[in-house]
Amino acid sequence: MKNQTIHKKQGDLTAWLIVLVFFILWEFIVRINNTPVYLLPAPSRVISTMIAFPLTYAQASFITIGEALAGLCLGVMAGILIASLLTLLPGLEDGVMTLAILIKSTPLVAIAPLLTLWLGFGIFPKIIITALLTFFPVLVNILSGMTRIDPALHDLFRSWNASRWEIYRHLRLPSAIPYLFTALKIAAPLSLIGAVVAEWTGASGGLGRTMWLAYTNLNLPFMFAAIFILAAAGISIYRLISWAEKHFVFWSQNSILD
Numbered sequence: 001m002k003n004q005t006i007h008k009k010q011g012d013l014t015a016w017l018i019v020l021v022f023f024i025l026w027e028f029i030v031r032i033n034n035t036p037v038y039l040l041p042a043p044s045r046v047i048s049t050m051i052a053f054p055l056t057y058a059q060a061s062f063i064t065i066g067e068a069l070a071g072l073c074l075g076v077m078a079g080i081l082i083a084s085l086l087t088l089l090p091g092l093e094d095g096v097m098t099l100a101i102l103i104k105s106t107p108l109v110a111i112a113p114l115l116t117l118w119l120g121f122g123i124f125p126k127i128i129i130t131a132l133l134t135f136f137p138v139l140v141n142i143l144s145g146m147t148r149i150d151p152a153l154h155d156l157f158r159s160w161n162a163s164r165w166e167i168y169r170h171l172r173l174p175s176a177i178p179y180l181f182t183a184l185k186i187a188a189p190l191s192l193i194g195a196v197v198a199e200w201t202g203a204s205g206g207l208g209r210t211m212w213l214a215y216t217n218l219n220l221p222f223m224f225a226a227i228f229i230l231a232a233a234g235i236s237i238y239r240l241i242s243w244a245e246k247h248f249v250f251w252s253q254n255s256i257l258d
Contacts, residue, residue: 041221046228049221056210061229063206064199067123068191068233071130075187078131079138080180087146087172088164104136108194112201121202130194134187141183145176181245188241189234196230 023043029035030042037045050057082100086093112129119125149171157167199208207226214223 038218038220041224045221046224050225050228053222053225057207057225057229060205060207060210060226061233063123063203064192064195064208064230065233067126067198067206068130068195070123071127071194072134072184072187072191074127074131075134075191076138076180076184078135079183080142082135082139083142083146083176084168084173086143088168100136100139103132108133108197112198116198116201121204126195126198126203126206129198130191133190133194137186137190138180138183141179141186142176145179146172149175178245178249181241181249184241185238185245188237192230192234192237 027042027044030040041049082096086096108129111132112125115125115128119128146168153171154167157171162170195206196208196211199206200212203209207230211223211226214220214226
């Protein structure tokens with residue numbers, strides 16, 4: 001355990017050093033080449049922009065992250081419910097998965113304007129768009145977790161004359177929990193992308209709208225500041241999920257190590 005902790009700290013330190021070197025090189029290249037700010041701003045310029053407009057970015061971040069989390073929750077619930085349905089009624093799997101793949105394969109930039117047109121410019125279409133982007137990895141992972149159960153345990157439940165619902169509740173659902181965290185690691189960053197893309201099609205606020213206005217005015221420092229905030233939010237959410245996974249499904253990690 002001690003060696004694992006040391007290794008993790010070394011990995012975190014290495015990651016931060018790589019990020020630091022990247023920004024130093026970025027700053028150096030921009031300054032040495034006298035790159036115009038409307039083409040590529042230096043990181044120092046981007047950070048100074050964030051410091052100059054803290055309230056603007058705080059309000060925009062609150063809107064976008066709120067939309068992303070709401071859409072993520074809706075997508076997770078939809079993925080779990082559909083996976084549960086397919087587990088209890090396996091005959092529906094081919095048809096439902098075909099429809100799910102069709103939705104997943106449709107470009108988000110094609111769906112977003114339509115939902116905005118049908119549902120308006122409020123928060124609801126943003127949540128729906130984010131949910132459509134995030135439900136598929138949850139569906140696939142949860143379905144895998146519910147079907148990849150220990151055959152010995154399944155035979156034990158059958159020997160007790162357990163019903164399909166009892167097997168689902170006491171065996172399949174618990175076995176899918178580690179897969180849920182894996183799905184969340186994929187879906188959480190996607191939720192931010194979904195919220196931003198939805199805001200680009202029409203919104204009164206949010207980081208997506210901030211980026212769009214900055215882009216149309218060639219204000220790249222303002223645009224990159226929003227990108228930095230989105231990246232920081234994505235990393236924070238990912239690390240929070242990893243922390244929760246470590247503390248809530250430690251039994252799964254121990255079984256893998258054994």
